[in-house]
Amino acid sequence: MPRAARPAATRPRFLLDPKLERYAYRCFPDGCPRDRTCCVGLAVEVSKREVRAIDSLMDELARIVPTLRCEDGYASVFVDEEPPDLLIESDDDGACPFLYRTKKNALCSIHSLALATGRHVPDVKPAACRHWPVMLERDGNDVRVTVQPHALKIGCVAPRRELPGKPSVLEAYREEIAEMCGGEVPLCAAASRAAKVRVASDRAARVHVKQRAAKRGDGAR
Numbered sequence: 001m002p003r004a005a006r007p008a009a010t011r012p013r014f015l016l017d018p019k020l021e022r023y024a025y026r027c028f029p030d031g032c033p034r035d036r037t038c039c040v041g042l043a044v045e046v047s048k049r050e051v052r053a054i055d056s057l058m059d060e061l062a063r064i065v066p067t068l069r070c071e072d073g074y075a076s077v078f079v080d081e082e083p084p085d086l087l088i089e090s091d092d093d094g095a096c097p098f099l100y101r102t103k104k105n106a107l108c109s110i111h112s113l114a115l116a117t118g119r120h121v122p123d124v125k126p127a128a129c130r131h132w133p134v135m136l137e138r139d140g141n142d143v144r145v146t147v148q149p150h151a152l153k154i155g156c157v158a159p160r161r162e163l164p165g166k167p168s169v170l171e172a173y174r175e176e177i178a179e180m181c182g183g184e185v186p187l188c189a190a191a192s193r194a195a196k197v198r199v200a201s202d203r204a205a206r207v208h209v210k211q212r213a214a215k216r217g218d219g220a221r
């Protein structure tokens with residue numbers, strides 16, 4: 001007896017939020033201001049591959065952040081979330097354990113180590129961190145590519161008139177947005193609203209929609 005055809009899996013469309021063009025992005029090349037960083041107060045979701053990559057660097061990372069080392073090895077910094085993914089467990093003050101501070105700045109030790117040793121940053125730094133301040137959020141069957149609201153409070157994102165000469169978030173993050181959407185980015189937000197964006201797997205969308213979620217509803221940091 002012939003089997004009934006399985007219904008095709010519903011695949012989300014990716015839609016670009018116009019905010020990606022309305023907001024500009026500024027990078028703090030020497031590190032974020034000490035007290036204004038996305039590395040405090042947010043939950044970072046990591047894949048098993050990312051955990052393995054970071055684990056392989058722990059000895060070097062602990063030279064930058066000594067608290068990563070403990071008597072019997074290294075601090076346990078990953079906690080189980082919904083399988084198959086894990087979260088980086090924050091310190092008591094809400095900071096990521098890989099964050100370190102200089103007199104003026106707050107920096108990611110994973111990123112710093114990669115730059116200092118010639119490693120490819122995307123090979124070792126979690127995607128959730130590389131994609132900041134861009135996020136995906138569900139919109140019915142679609143997935144909206146938008147800007148993290150917390151980024152406005154931190155100051156790395158602002159309306160374009162407030163950051164003259166700086167690129168829009170879309171311009172600055174085109175490569176990352178393509179990665180988040182499975183390889184393609186619409187040319188402009190208006191085009192995406194006309195539903196021309198490509199689709200990617202449910203799995204990709206699920207992961208990115210959740211990652212780098214605010215721990216606190218009010219976004220306080």
Ligand code: SF4
Nearest residue numbers: 039096098099108129
């Ligand atoms: S891994 Fe690095 S970028 Fe990501 S939250 Fe931690 S310190 Fe920040």
